[in-house]
Amino acid sequence: MSFDPQILAAYLPELWKGLRVTLWLFLAIMGLCTPIALAIALARISGRPWLAWAAATYVNVIRSIPLLVILFFTFYGLPVAGIYVSPFTAAMIGLTVCTSAYLAEDLRAGLMAIPRGQYEAAAAMGLPPGRFVARVLIPQALPVMCAPYFTRAIVSLKATSIASMVAVGELTSESMAALTETYRAAEFLGFAAVSYLVISSLLALLQAAVQRAVRLP
Amino acid sequence: MELDFSVWAQRWPYLLDGLWMTLAISGAVLVISAPLAVVAGLALVARNRVIRGAAVTLSWLVRGVPPLIILFICYFVLPVALNLRLEPVPAAIAGFVIYNTFLFGELVAAGLRAVPKGQHEAVAAAGLPPLRAFRRVILPQAIPSIIPPYVSYATDMVKGTALAGSIGAMELVTRASQTIIATNRPFEILIGIAVIYGLIDACLIVLQTWSERRWASKEARRA
Numbered sequence: 488m489s490f491d492p493q494i495l496a497a498y499l500p501e502l503w504k505g506l507r508v509t510l511w512l513f514l515a516i517m518g519l520c521t522p523i524a525l526a527i528a529l530a531r532i533s534g535r536p537w538l539a540w541a542a543a544t545y546v547n548v549i550r551s552i553p554l555l556v557i558l559f560f561t562f563y564g565l566p567v568a569g570i571y572v573s574p575f576t577a578a579m580i581g582l583t584v585c586t587s588a589y590l591a592e593d594l595r596a597g598l599m600a601i602p603r604g605q606y607e608a609a610a611a612m613g614l615p616p617g618r619f620v621a622r623v624l625i626p627q628a629l630p631v632m633c634a635p636y637f638t639r640a641i642v643s644l645k646a647t648s649i650a651s652m653v654a655v656g657e658l659t660s661e662s663m664a665a666l667t668e669t670y671r672a673a674e675f676l677g678f679a680a681v682s683y684l685v686i687s688s689l690l691a692l693l694q695a696a697v698q699r700a701v702r703l704p
Numbered sequence: 705m706e707l708d709f710s711v712w713a714q715r716w717p718y719l720l721d722g723l724w725m726t727l728a729i730s731g732a733v734l735v736i737s738a739p740l741a742v743v744a745g746l747a748l749v750a751r752n753r754v755i756r757g758a759a760v761t762l763s764w765l766v767r768g769v770p771p772l773i774i775l776f777i778c779y780f781v782l783p784v785a786l787n788l789r790l791e792p793v794p795a796a797i798a799g800f801v802i803y804n805t806f807l808f809g810e811l812v813a814a815g816l817r818a819v820p821k822g823q824h825e826a827v828a829a830a831g832l833p834p835l836r837a838f839r840r841v842i843l844p845q846a847i848p849s850i851i852p853p854y855v856s857y858a859t860d861m862v863k864g865t866a867l868a869g870s871i872g873a874m875e876l877v878t879r880a881s882q883t884i885i886a887t888n889r890p891f892e893i894l895i896g897i898a899v900i901y902g903l904i905d906a907c908l909i910v911l912q913t914w915s916e917r918r919w920a921s922k923e924a925r926r927a
Contacts (some may be wrong), residue, residue, distance in 0.1 A: 551905040552898045553863035555877050563881075563890035641768075648770035652870055659772060672780035676773060684768040 494674050498665040505661030512647045519583045524590035549588035557581045562653040578650035586643045593639050597632030629701040637694035641687045711889045722879035730862045733800040740805040745812025763806040772867050775799035779871040796868035811853050815846035848919040855912035
């Protein structure tokens with residue numbers, strides 16, 4: 488088997504375009520997921536039965552369905568329901584729905600780490616709930632939530648590759664297109680693998696930096 | 705838009721074959737990767753620096769790459785590199801096994817690290833042969849902390865087999881997507897598929913609760 492990395496040069500524009508789509512997709516879903524997941528996690532610990540029940544149902548139903556099936560819902564289903572969106576948007580919605588359910592569980596574990604007495608103290612002092620979440624709960628939960636958050640981010644980065652199965656021209660799909668044109672599997676899959684590896688390793692480095700920054704005094 | 709589940713009446717034999725394929729791939733991956741994960745876990749905590757370094761590097765490589773890319777490598781690169789023919793299903797199983805060995809391996813390593821150091825010293829002081837010490841003393845103590853995350857990873861693994869369709873293994877989701885294209889009934893098909901995966905998930909959760917209780921009670925008996 489010959490390995491000829493020179494072939495990559497000829498396809499660099501396509502691969503670069505795919506890499507950019509992957510990064511945008513990843514940033515979009517993390518940007519959307521973070522507030523949604525936080526809201527779901529807060530709903531689950533809110534103490535309001537119907538709100539907690541709705542959030543738990545969402546999390547449990549979504550987590551029992553394969554991501555690919557959720558992407559098929561948005562890719563095949565939305566047009567049938569009369570909603571026409573680009574494959575990128577369909578994949579973004581599907582990935583957001585899926586990741587927010589998993590991330591909500593990760594964040595909930597962090598919120599649960601805060602001692603019960605803090606809630607009672609805030610209630611006793613008459614602190615409004617919104618203020619309590621922003622000024623007491625989240626600052627203390629951040630150090631605990633940091634590691635699971637970045638682990639989830641790396642999982643969702645890798646999950647963006649599945650968008651290639653619903654016609655999104657991201658890194659995996661551009662690499663596969665080049666592979667089918669040239670039959671050079673090792674070169675193009677190697678390029679894709681190394682790209683994902685570099686981004687996920689950068690995320691791990693970012694995690695270490697953020698963890699240092701949010702450490703409690 | 706109206707839901708009409710009668711498509712299932714005509715298409716279920718085709719989809720059922722996919723379900724068997726999904727279960728067969730999942731079962732094969734679980735059976736093959738469980739012992740490999742124990743080996744990987746041991747290598748990840750090995751005292752020998754070369755073994756540990758190799759295991760940590762391999763684990764970083766495998767876990768930093770999307771499973772889909774690993775499948776493609778197993779299907780397109782491995783046969784050429786090893787000069788053998790690999791059908792879609794064995795290639796898919798190989799890909800998932802490689803990925804899950806290190807995913808589970810990290811769990812095993814974490815479980816082994818949780819066993820108090822004194823236990824290792826005690827088996828050494830008692831002169832127990834290493835293999836017997838591991839099998840009878842160290843591993844049983846690591847298992848309670850490994851089982852719950854293991855079952856949760858296993859449910860992810862079963863759902864992850866949906867990717868096998870990308871290299872031509874005709875499992876449930878691939879057959880579902882072909883049925884959607886043939887019938888243009890995405891919601892009916894996908895809701896049915898979601899229910900099937902929900903049931904598989906429910907079975908695994910029952911298994912998890914049962915195993916947690918079993919291992920926990922063993923712990924309690926020992927204490």
